[in-house]
Amino acid sequence: MESHVTDSGSTAEEAFGSPRRYARTFTQATDTPSRGRGWYVLAWLIASLAAALLLISWSARDDDEVLGLFSPEVGIVLGAAVLLIWALVLGLRLTRRPGRQPV
DSSP: OHHHHHHHOOOHHHHHOOHHHHHHHHHHHHHHHHHTHHHHHHHHHHHHHHHHHHHHHHHTTTSSOBTTTBOHHHHHHHHHHHHHHHHHHHHHHHHSOOOOOOO
C-alpha cells in the first residue's frame, strides 16, 4: 500500500477509500440477520400452526368438524398446502443468489 501511495502521489484514502467504509463491509454480515428476525419468527410460527392444523385434522378424520370450524378434509388440505408453500419459499430463499450489499 505504501509503495502505491508513494508512486501515485495520492493519499491512502484517495487511493483505497475510507477506512470506515472498508470496515463496514465486514460488519454487514453480522448486522443483517437482526433485521430479518421478525420474518424468521413469523415463518416458523406459520409452519408450526399449519403442522398443528394438519395433525389435528388428521386425528379428527372420523368427526364432522375440526375445532368447530370446518371438515377434517378441509383442514388436511389447508395444512398440507400451507406447509408445501412454506417449504417452497424456504427452498427458494436458501438457493437464491445473494445480491450486492449496499455499503
